[in-house]
Amino acid sequence: MSIQQIGYAFVNTPGIGGIVAISVITTAAVIYFFLTRWILYGNKEEEETSRDK
């Protein structure tokens, strides 16, 4: 299969678009979860150093 065919199949096949949409949202959800956690608690190493102080 040529690149063109793969590209066309990607945009044209029903279902793939839904997977793309859902995975974008899911990726965002995961990133935001870790971002929120980082803002609230920082990462491990930082905590340790702050405790050492």
Next chain:
Amino acid sequence: MNEAWHPKNDGEEVVLSPIHAITNSDLWLWSILAAILLAGIVSWGIQFFVTGLAATGLNRPVYWGLYITNFVFFIGLAHSGTFISAILRLAGQGWRKPLTRAAEAITLFSLPFGVTSILIDMGRPDRALNIFIYGRFQSPLLWDITAVSLYLFSSVVFFYLSLIPDIALCRDRLTEVPAWQHRMYEILALGWTGKNSQFERLEKGLDGMAIFMTMLVITVHTVVSWVFGMTIQPGWHTALIGPFFLLGAIFSGTSAVVIVLAILRKTYHMENVLPISLFNSLRKLLITFTLGWLYMMIAENLTTSYGNLQEEMRVLGQKTGGDFAIMFWAMWILVFFVPLLIFIFKGKDSIPWMVGATVMVNIGMWMERFLVIVPTETRPRLLYELTKGVYHPTLIEWVITASLFSGLILLYAMFTRFFPIIPLWETADSLEAGENEQPSRGFHRHKFGETVATLKGK
């Protein structure tokens, strides 16, 4: 629950005062808005269960009308918040701070109504899940779904993150609120302690997200326009439609911020927290946007009329001298001529003038959305003499439209009674507080972590 440290803010009492008391007039306002919203829900129920889209004034070839106009308008309105809090944050505009939350709240509450508008417009909303099951990425609608839902989601996170310190403040200061409300603050504050490092990471996190939000805001409205631009219909199929939608979105969004600020300032007596200089800064932006709108309008219409392609001219003729002439020229007056004059000559230091002008801009921008969508449909390429489109929106469409607007206002009004609408920590006198460095005290870590850490804090 141990109290967190909060930066000192002189306006604290004023900002928190609306949360203390829900007045009778509030209840009246809410019930009126809720009644209109209910009327809309009932109308939509009738449309969905009984009549189908036959209840609207839509037909062939005018397949899209008020609902899609609302969709575009609400998504546009949503650009207010991101523009003020993300783009101006990146540009280092400090004056934006008091109004970030008020602006972002518009984003947050108008986006859901944009999404709802699509569902209302669908012939088979019960099959909405098909978009995910059988979604084809070639369709601009999929781009829309992806972009808008990511934008909605990111806006919620962006908004919430900057709200956390203030929720913690509510949790600690507002002890006399009903138990459920206090519990809500406790949960939503996620155990915020107000440590310096937390504030630092929050600022860093918001800065990072601001870059992402800026990219999203540009993507979203461009993609919304591509639903039209990707077809080959005259009037829609132009590369300019994306930038034009984007500019219109920021224009109407920023105008909405002016309206909201004026209302907040008046009803909640926030004259000192929301100084008139804010309006003057927005005024300068709005002058730029008004002129930008003129630029886009000329670029688009001059290209069309100079090229003089028959099918394009039919659509343009519908606007300048046809069925939509009154609306088209009224739009010019409402969006451009009068607001520009007001902004330049009357707007300085005058809130009533600014509000008048921005209300006009928003009415005009709604008309502009309508004028982008409908005139094209009334003049299809093929044999336009025979399939001339006529569109008269029906009562049910107007009721649903009104209910979307009152839903937005209702959510907004209620929000201001439960959360501080001015970001207290961002407008605080200083985040570099010396008293932050208090002796270490233990505090309970919220659900993300499992251990009880002993950390600095108050």
Next chain:
Amino acid sequence: MSKWSMVIDLDKCVACQACSIACRFENNTPVAAPDQAELGRAIRWNDVFPLPVEDEGEYPNAKERYMTRPCMHCENPPCTKVCPVGATYQDEDGIIRQNYARCIGCRLCTVGCPYTVRYFNWSVPDWVSPLTEHLNPDRVEGRGALEGPSIRPRGVVEKCTYCIHRLQKAHAQAEAEGRDFRSDEYVPACVQTCTGKARFFGDLDDPNSTVSQLSQKRRAFRLLEEAGTNPKTIYLQEG
């Protein structure tokens, strides 16, 4: 694999509207009430309408022109491209099909079609009494598919399918008789019924077919050729 195509000779068309009627009965097109038709909601997969004439002349030298218009079945269809769920698609024979069971009624295809040949079911399909007893029983069904003359639900888009059910029946018959399918075994209802014998149907890929040869004629043209859609419904000019 074939490339189904229709040629309409406007010189022979007498505008009797038999094609429209045949299409309605063949494909169970719902009837629009007069008020709905007035609103522009009548569904006409195959439409016959008068064309505007510059100088109409006077009786007995009056000039009149008519046009008949099924779906163009474009080789580069703007409608299937924008469908978010693949409810409308081009099959391997080049026919643009519509799956009523999957359509979400967003009407992106209807606004995308430059020929406005796609129709939306604004209300539940309805027929007046004697018609209800004489609906075409043919159905095109499959897993999650409902096409052709099958009764459609409210809120979905429908369109001319070159009588896809007839093609399927012809294939089935050839298979049952244990022989190869021949491309002259299938014509849509409008072609079969055309009183002026103005309509021709066949495989455009077959150089010997009537449609291939007619499409080479100097009179041959396509609607909105400048739109780049490359229709497979081809017209022969009057004159």
